[in-house]
Amino acid sequence: AGGMVKYTQYSHGSFLGFIAAWANWIAIVSVIPVEAVASVQYMSSWPWEWAKWTSSLVKTGTLTLPGLGIASVLLLIYFLLNYWTVSLFSKANSLITIFKIVIPGLTIGSLLFAGFHSGNFTSGEGIAPNGWASVLTAVATSGIVFAFNGFQSPINMAGEAKNPGRSIPLAVVGSILIATVIYILLQVAFIGAVDPSMVVHGWSHLNFNSPFADLAIALSINWLVIV
Structure with a gap:
């Protein structure tokens, strides 16, 4: 533990x-x-x-x-x-985990269905006009590393595992891989769903306060805004 x-x-x-x-x-x-x-x-x-x-x-x-x-x-x-009690937390945690997988899945599907503009990946000086330095800065400072923090839980709770030699590697590697797939698909869907006219002059001019919610409003997907 x-x-x-x-x-x-x-x-x-x-x-x-x-x-x-x-x-x-x-x-x-x-x-x-x-x-x-x-x-x-x-x-x-x-x-x-x-x-x-x-x-x-x-x-x-x-x-x-x-x-x-x-x-x-x-x-x-x-x-x-x-x-509150371990029993409540375990039940709530399972529900929250399902919610955190279903909602991104619905978001990815909805944005791809609403319209996918492949040209967005190369227009407006491309998606990485400032090179890898800016990409790596974003990874470190924009919540990307933070978003993978959940891999710690299986390690910190390792003392409770019945078969740690098998379950801990599966839990750690699995959580990182699942999160990676979800986040990459979310990003691909987001980039492709943005109206091309909004990024003609570069991505720096795109200003969303709550990115996925604001994009859903722009695409008139009101039910997605609710969830």
Whole structure:
């Protein structure tokens, strides 16, 4: 149990184990606030008349005072979901896992069905006009590495595994591969679904506050905005 820290301690000593523990703790502590902020950010793009007030939750990419208030409430809800009994968490976690696979799948299918513009991959100076330096910067700083954080769970819970030699490698490698496939397909669907006229002058002019929700609104896929 706690392999993300213990392995480093065993292989490199207590000092580096201590550093690894702090780095891991900071990474895990940031997860719930990030999810709360992301939830409010997507709420701000709701297009319906009864939800017009949600547009005031985010201004220029930053949460306003009402937005911070709602994020704080969500923070408590997400915390309690993790804090309450193992039985509740395991049931909720299974439901959330299914939700996190089904919704991206529906998003990928809907965007591809709405229209796929293959020319977007080469128009507007291409999708990587600033070269690999910008790509690698995005991987490190734009939440891409963060999105793969779930591989830690099987390692940290390894002490509970009945057959760790088989189940842990499958869980770790499987989680990374499944996430990779989902994220690549989401990105391909997003790039292909954008109206070509919006990227004629380059991708830097594309300004979506909540990318997939805003794109769904532009394509009139209202049910996708809801989910």
